[in-house]
Amino acid sequence: MHSELLALQANGTWSLTPLPAGKTPIGCRWVYKIKHRSDGSIERYKARLVAKGFTQLEGVDYQDTFSPTAKIISVRCLLALAAARGWSIHQMDVNNAFLHGDLAEEIYMSPPPGLRRQGEEHLVCRLHKSLYGLKQASRQWFAKFSNAICSDGYTQSRADYSLFTKNKGKSFTALLIYVDDILITGNDPVSIAATKKFLHSHFHLKDLGDLKYFLGIEVSASKNGIFISQRKYALEIIKDAGLLGAAPIDTPMERGLKLSDKSDLLKDSSRYRRLVGRLIYLTVSRPDVTYAVHVLSRFMHQPRKLHMEAALRVVRYLKGAPGKGLFFSSNSDFKLRAYCDSDWAGCPLTRRSTTGYCVFLGPSLISWRSKRQKTVSLSSAEAEYRAMAGACCELTWLRYLLKDLGLLHHEPALLYCDNKAALHIAANPVFHERTRHIEMDCHYIRDKIQDGYVTTRHVNSVHQLADVLTKPLGKEIFVPMVHKLGVQDIHSPT
Incomplete structure (x- = not known):
């Protein structure tokens, strides 16, 4: 608690001032937490001063609150790319990340316990920097970080706003941020070291070395690839x-x-x-x-x-097998391929179908989804067609993301489906009677096929990997399918 108060005062988080007329101070409290390592041992004891942001008034104490965080799919893409390229991934942690954000609003807070001195009972804290618990804290921190990293020559990705890349000649560096956890990788150790030094000069960082444990995900790297x-x-x-x-x-x-x-x-x-x-x-x-x-x-x-x-x-x-996880191979051709499937009228309550798709980058599984469709499909072909459209949207977004990571796909991505009628509907715009009631956004896949971004292929139902995501399977089918998805277990039996 003492070190936290010192850090707040050194950061210029607040200044003591009398409370102006018409203003109401928000409260604060201490929150205690024990941080553990991946093996369960105690890493450190943590005390954090948190503002009672639930008492803030919208339009008075804050405006916007949204702040982007890295998509988990982006993390998997970065790991798959690093495994195939043989890059090392470095992890950094920002100390008191939210305290770096600057506040534009006029906010007053009651002094924390232990700060009030004799003769200062009438004073309150006028906040200059954001504090944990404030509605706008995450947004202000991300704005400060993105401005700083972009000033160092990095470009913010439009596919994932938490991804920043830097190209300089043959040197390529990628940086991904999830709130206060930062991953850095690339083909140039000098550029990575320079980025770390630059960030150290702007924020209080802890260099955690090679990536081992991130957001509760354990990462193991070898010459054969990366396992999470x-x-x-x-x-x-x-x-x-x-x-x-x-x-x-x-x-x-x-x-x-x-x-x-x-x-x-x-x-x-x-x-x-x-x-x-x-x-x-x-x-x-x-x-x-x-x-x-x-x-x-x-x-x-x-x-x-x-x-x-x-x-x-x-x-x-x-x-x-609690230690099962995904393996990203070091041998990759970086080609995109996807499998899509649906379970027609699978929900007994709504009779809506379930969409399932999985996307591979080379041999590595980077994206998958299982989701109930929004409307009732009148045929299995229509349900499969909607699943194809969903998988096509995911492939389109992944192409943009991988382009920012330096992977250009000149060849169309392969989309495998086991329903021939759905494949004909996607390729042939003349099926009026069977498709006139389908929403127009489902025909998005036709445009992508005509533009050369996606090529559809028929796959036998026996080899349809997306079956795992649409229906409960028996052991004799389920176990081989899961193995083909790249799910492995490198741990000894427990």
């Missing part, structure tokens, strides 16, 4: 669910299971919501549980006993 997993996080989920001693199971969801609202309501729904919420973040490195978690998340508002049983089955599946 969330083993520690998965073990915490299993422990929290009380299933450390449970027998493991082979699949996350029973084959052919259709969850509905037939069973009894749970008396305490908070446990279900907490469990499913944690499982959602686990899908960052586990595409094998994505479909099961997607279905479970539909029932957050009124979870029932059957839903809880299905959620606990996912945890028992994790128990079999």
